[in-house]
Amino acid sequence: MTHDGSNDNPGAPKVPNVPLAPNVTLEAIARAAGVSPSTVSRILNGSARVLPAKQQAVEEAIARFNYRPNVLARSLASGRTETIGVLTQAVSSPFYAEWLRGIEESLSEPGFTPIFVSSRWNIADEKARLEQFIARRVDGIILLHAQLDESTLTDYSRRAPMLVLGRSVQNSATLAGLPIDNMQGARDATHHLIEQGHREIAFIAGPASHEDAIERLVGYRTALEEAGIGFDADLVEQGDYLETGGVAAMERLMARHPSFSAVFCANDQTAYGARLAMFRRGVRVPDDVSLVGFDDLPTSSYMTPPLTTVRQPTYEIGRLAAQGIVQMIRKQSIALSPIPLTLVTRETTRRITPPVKREDTRT
């Protein structure tokens, strides 16, 4: 294990796996095959026909030396990196995971490689990562929930076409937003609860700095108003899109305003927290309180009971984004219509038979 290379023992057994020589270059292959570098390049890229004989000689040399073209040199010369920068807010979030999967799978077809980085919800990081993308000369950029202001994004989009998910921007040839209809989703969810007879419906909000969190709050209010139920600020608690925030918000809610019969959470992680807080207090779901989330994380269907929630087709959204950015790179026009969200009714909501507690006494 300490010695290597120039083995002067002729009787030693041949190593089965061809060693990958460190710096085989295209030129070396050309020499070995007795052709010019350009011919090798042409074969590699299929950019022109070459004589079968030479083709074969080159292929043999490639196999023999275990040659792999240097992507860097290729990109430098061609000006194309076949690379897409994907900026997420958190690589490790269960929420982004499916997006990444969709993006990766759909990008591999046209031969692009995604570069995933995360900005950890930090706007300075977000900018730094974007600069890195530029420095790497990515062919395109996909942003998952950008926080930077639109004019900054527009600036960067001059360097590489950019597609922003979950955010609406002024579309142009190099900057496009794939909007997601959070408002409608939240309205549907709240409406479902109302239909089930609920009147006192609490809401645990997401961070006010998030566009989608606000849209979800608006959807909640809209449904309430449409049903002629007044919006009660007392029924709204602030969360942070994380489980811990859900726990805390739910505890405050139960302490302050214990009469609600349903809770709508701005996202699933919040709902997990809220559900645990209720469990701790012996509040049963859905028997005592109905619970609805938002996102439909993979785990949500395995909660006990399985969570009723608003499903975002994240994987599909990821695929759409990938296809979109490739089209933009190819300077094809794209049409991005807002992604509709659908309510998935599972087992955390139930119909309230005597319609509303308050009216209970009169019925």
Added chain:
Amino acid sequence: MTHDGSNDNPGAPKVPNVPLAPNVTLEAIARAAGVSPSTVSRILNGSARVLPAKQQAVEEAIARFNYRPNVLARSLASGRTETIGVLTQAVSSPFYAEWLRGIEESLSEPGFTPIFVSSRWNIADEKARLEQFIARRVDGIILLHAQLDESTLTDYSRRAPMLVLGRSVQNSATLAGLPIDNMQGARDATHHLIEQGHREIAFIAGPASHEDAIERLVGYRTALEEAGIGFDADLVEQGDYLETGGVAAMERLMARHPSFSAVFCANDQTAYGARLAMFRRGVRVPDDVSLVGFDDLPTSSYMTPPLTTVRQPTYEIGRLAAQGIVQMIRKQSIALSPIPLTLVTRETTRRITPPVKREDTRT
């Protein structure tokens, strides 16, 4: 916001966002600052002292043109890409997420950029991804659960130092394994159940093709034998590390062998599935059956009741791996001791008071 650049109105406020000109090169900066390219390069890399006056002139030019060095050209010339290839089996798995986070955070300090790709548990993909890394001339490779055989890995490690997580390999200067003590973790978990008075402990296994899944099974058996409890193949069901597999396995188990008082699952996702299957059948956790998982996914502490499980310090493991690969790149020797796993006792297990059902009648 709409106008930019060459502003000939001296009284107008400076535009905050300098437009990012495409294709500014180091040479252009050199010309603008009246110095040679090498001087600019030196300033960029801090590789030598330059006169403050020139330094400033260059910095101004860089700012004015919004220049960003081309990483590709730099890497091609220097032979270093400052890039680490990270191969996961599934980007979107909640399990890998934390590893990625640890790797990313710890890699950014020494200035490396991770490139995440996934092989989707497909061995052909795994190989293809590795080839891509080579083609990209990554400085190092981190493998999360390699499936390829060791000699293949050794071959690739000749091109770039390689660190494999969750798998033991013959360590060398360019190939190292960071072993995780699955056996011990599984033994502890089973032992805990035994201590609580359980005797009929079922096990839902992971895929037999996974080294760690086998180790966990061995840990389970070991604890049983140490306690003088015979191993009963009837109590073992095959899972697949996914929730669906957990559901199915648990259903088979309940149908076939309903007397067990505890279930140990090869991973948390399996436990989620098992828990749901029990919920459907009205089997209470932990009142009727105790449940233990393995991994401690972020969600597990928010299950109801919170899941008792074996915690893998994934984030920390990710950090260790990142530090390790950087050391290998710098040709420093590294010492990797097996990562110990710890049981996190939460609320899905409970003590059985009349020790064992079978002995119940005699006492």
Added chain:
DNA sequence: TTGTAAGCGTTATCAT
């Protein structure tokens, strides 16, 4: 300290 010039490993434009 600073500049000149030769690579780095490809692709792409010309000729032939």
Added chain:
DNA sequence: ATGATAACGCTTACAA
């Protein structure tokens, strides 16, 4: 169809 040859944008001896 094939081969020179000049980029691509940077780093890095080597000189000065």
